[in-house]
Amino acid sequence: MDSRHPEITQRVSQNLTTARDNVTERQIRNWFSEIKDYLVAKNLFEITKCPNRVFNADESAFYLQPKGDKVLTRKGEKNVYRPGNDEKECITVLVTANAEGIMAPPMIVFTYTRVPGYISANIPESWGIENSENGWMCSATFYEYMTNIFEPWLTEQKIARPIVFFVDGHVSHLTLHLSNFCVEKQIELISLFPNSTHLLQPMDVAVFRPLKHAWKLEVQQWRLDNSGHKLQKQHFGKVLEAALKHISEDTIRNGFKVSGLCPFNEHNVKFTKLSKTSLSEENRGGNLAINAKILLSGLEDRIGRERKNSFEMCLLEGNIEWNGPIEEKTLYEIWKSIKLETNERQDDGRNNEEAVVLQPLHSSPPLNLNNEKNTDYESAHPHCTPIKDAISEEVNLQPINSKKEDYLDWEEFFMATAFLAAKRSKDPHTQVGACIVNDDKVIVGVGYNGMPKGCHDDEFPWGKNSDDPLEKKSLYG
Known part of the structure; x- marks a missing residue:
């Protein structure tokens, strides 16, 4: 088959939901136009030209037992298994950075009613620690992060206000209490266009993929240093801290650039990443x-x-x-x-x-x-x-x-x-x-x-x- 079809090659596919598959270039360009008009009307557009005042935050799950590509086994073995009942257990981490490439302290969300002391003791002091019923980000945890971790960090870093903070439009990021707090502290929250974070969210576009790869390497190294023991929650913070050091400032800056957020320019967005279905629907699509x-x-x-x-x-x-x-x-x-x-x-x-x-x-x-x-x-x-x-x-x-x-x-x-x-x-x-x-x-x-x-x-x-x-x-x- 390969010889008959040289134009075909093997590639690693990316998961794309139906909602994301339906996003069109025209919709995204309209969003850029509307946000620009909004920022200009509020005299905030010049902020997008200051990389240290443009932020983005997003959460992602980190598995305690990330799967490796291969395992070692005896030659000739047909059935190869990976033992372990908790390989799907993961922990949510909120990662925040600005367009200058500087990371703000992250926040870890555990599935505890109250986080045990032996876990919090191994988390870097400046980081946020929260808990929720299912271990996911919710409106309460994000509010706690913005009020107790991020805003004090802004003051400590002496970053000029106001700032522009891009987040996805999830309900956990947009609440009345948070909105009132951000207005008071001169933090302009702006929601990205729905179902387009794979194009517009710097964390998704440039940061999370190399971070997950670094996380896998650090977990493997930790297990080698600890006689093959499985990574436990009390060691999560230290290993994540080591993985975050692999992410360079250039990587983060590039993420903001290709997302079109800083500099604020929709022409930098890689619209070629849109699925052929959405491109066809926009160009012809029955209309x-x-x-x-x-x-x-x-x-x-x-x-x-x-x-x-x-x-x-x-x-x-x-x-x-x-x-x-x-x-x-x-x-x-x-x-x-x-x-x-x-x-x-x-x-x-x-x-x-x-x-x-x-x-x-x-x-x-x-x-x-x-x-x-x-x-x-x-x-x-x-x-x-x-x-x-x-x-x-x-x-x-x-x-x-x-x-x-x-x-x-x-x-x-x-x-x-x-x-x-x-x-x-x-x-x-x-x-x-x-x-x-x-x-x-x-x-x-x-x-x-x-x-x-x-x-x-x-x-x-x-x-x-x-x-x-x-x-x-x-x-x-």
Whole structure:
């Protein structure tokens, strides 16, 4: 297989939740824009240019018995096991640092009602020690850290206030008591965009991976120095302290940079780390965009001045439904929806570069763009050009910026018109044939039941099929 597919290689995969998989580049860029506006409005944006005043904190779990890659065993052994019942036991640690690469004292969270003295005695004096029912970070433990550990450390280090403190939006980080305290102490808490910490959180991006590797090495070294005994909780603090020394200031600084937090610049974010699914959803993802004003202009040129005037008269009279010939009903609904969309954007003061977002044809069968021949289709319609030869592999309806009608892509125009009709239809089951145009003649129409319609009106007139609704005759034309 490897020789047949040289383009394939083995890589270590990263776990990505569905929520993170759905995050798009546009959403993250919008978050940067909103946060910048917020900081500017509060006269805090200049702080993002001071690395020692930009902080981030996040918690992670450290296993008492981290798994090694391999174990030593006798040659020929087929069944190799790792003994131990507590290998999954872990302890939560909150790690905090600023963009200058300086770490604040961390906090360890134990699963005790009251932390025993023999454990706390082996924790560095400046560190925080807290307990919770499940050993996880909660609102009470984070509040205790901010008030009793972090804020006094800021004062001791003589770091200028106010500061900007980026945290994820977990409920444990955002409480009323904590908010009031931070306002009083000039600590500006800012939540990162949801489900994007793998891109925006410096601790996740740059610190935790090398820290976990260093932790594994230090645990192994501790066991070698202690006759292979398992690491116990009372030794956790000393081993973690040794592991933290492996993290350089450059590593932390780089984490803030590639996260776009300091300097505050979304262009530094590695959007290539977004999954291909989210990138595809953002670029195409079922949403087809086309310039509203050009779409309206092209449609009105095709329907003619007389029909346009009758449409405008019906709209100006305030009629909810079309009062003209029934065969023009669907075409009127399409024109009306685009017209109203254009007017709304003009009323909002938006320029003509804005795009109308068009949803895909409701429950429409997909176009067959593959190389396979459809013999039934070709025999029924010998004059029709196969779809594969008529259009490119992907029909990408991007906004058309050119104002010259000669450059208007009518393939895109009619496809978008059909999609918009399906979107605006009051009947969710109504489908509108998606017309593909080539050299100013209809190549094929994907009908309401998925069957192809004819290339020429004289050969395949509208209404030949029993399912051809009369009100869509003008649209087909």
